[in-house]
Amino acid sequence: MMQNILEKTLEDHRYWTKEGAVATYIPELSKQKIDALGIYVHEVNGEVYKAGDWNMPFTIQSISKIISFICVLQDNxxxxLYKKITVAPSSDGFNSIVNLETKNEHRPLNPMINSGAIACIELVRGNTLEEKYERILNMIRSLSNNPYIKVNESVYLSEKETGDRNRALAYFMKSTGTIETNVEELLDAYFRLCSIEVTCEDIASIAAVLANDGKGIIDGRELISKKICKTVKAVMTTCGLYDGSGEYAVSVGVPSKSGVGGGILAVSPGKMGIGVFGPSLDAKGNSIAGVKVLESLANKLDLSIF
Ligand code: DON
Incomplete structure (x- = not known):
């Protein structure tokens, strides 16, 4: 039954891919196949279901921000955290610079927007930025149960070459004391984290651990504490789709995080982790068909947490 639901949901919503556009501000992302659409469901009981382009690799982009945030919460x-970054929703875009000067005593509003995510990396345990990066990468590998996850070098170089908005955010934060470390090294870690290549299966598996209160699906071992899972799910709900988070809470109602690579990681607490991929984005940088697929699935399976 679930298999049929997934296949039909993808077919019914594929036309939405034509309404959006792939990201072009990172040139390498503009090469993506615009009508790709895939889904992977990982239930907490271990059952898995998949449909469409579930195995097509894409870069994790901002979905890495929840893993950095998990590490920050484990290490601080x-x-x-609140001395540097708060957890307030933002009504501006994910790479907006304006609030850093005018609001919140120069602290990034939340860890899900670019400024907050860049600042988060510095708070992760590690003597060097390389060690901090490795810690976050290893967390992605362990939560997805995939030790082979690695960076897509072309996307990484493309981000590094064109990431001037992120440079502006980071240097501004250095000027206000939010960032204390070497800005270029910090950005390098951020660009690499965004360029990590995953599939719907990987992000669904990470989501399944969050859906399972932080315990591994296979062995039940605690990977993240229940308390941290609650914090992460709360911030995903209020900030995970940026300025689209409110509408998404109404239409889907499932803690989620999007990325400009086209992925959406969605957590249905106690039930399942869901990974969706569709690189055609809406104006806010969220997968246009991915959101519609999740809305339809959440309605059919009654997944809204509200
Ligand atoms: O820094 C950037 O702009 C990208 N590497 C990540 C942004 C992103 O994924 C926003 N998501 N919807």
Whole structure:
């Protein structure tokens, strides 16, 4: 039954890919196949279902921000975090610079937007930025249960070459003391994290751990504490789709995180992790067909948490 639902949902919503556009501000992403659409469902009982382009690789992009955030929460108290980054929703785009100057005592509003995610990396345990990066990459590998996950070098170089908005955000944060480390090294770690290549299966598997209160699906071992899972799901709900988070909470109602590579990682607590991929994006940088597929699935399976 689930298999039929997934296949029909993809078919019914594929036309939405024509309404959006692939990201072009990172030139390498503009090469993506615009009508690709895939889904992978990983239930907490271990059952898996997949349809469409579920095995097509794409870069994780901003979905890596939840893994950096998990590491930050494991390595710091919430009060230490709040001195640098808060968890307030933003009504501006993911790479907006304006709030850093005008709001929140120069702290990034939340860890899901670019400024907050760049600042988060510095708070992760590690003597060097390389060690901090490795810690986050290893967390992605362990939560997805895929030790082979690695960076897409072409996307990484493309990001590094063209990432001037992120440079502006990071240097501004250095000027206000939010960032204390070497900005170029920090950005290098950020660009690499965004360029990590995954499939729907990988992100669904990460989501399944969050859906399972932080315990591994196969062995039940605690990978993330229940308390941290709650914090991450709360911030995903309020900030995970940027300025689209409110509408998404109404239409889908499932804690989620999007990326400009076209992925959406969605967590249905106690039930399943879902990974969707469709590189055609809406104006806010979220997968246009991916959101529609998740809306339809959430309605059919009654997944909204509200
Ligand atoms: O830094 C950037 O702009 C990208 N590497 C990531 C942005 C992103 O994924 C926003 N997501 N919807």
């Amino acid at each position: 108290s919430i009060d230490t």
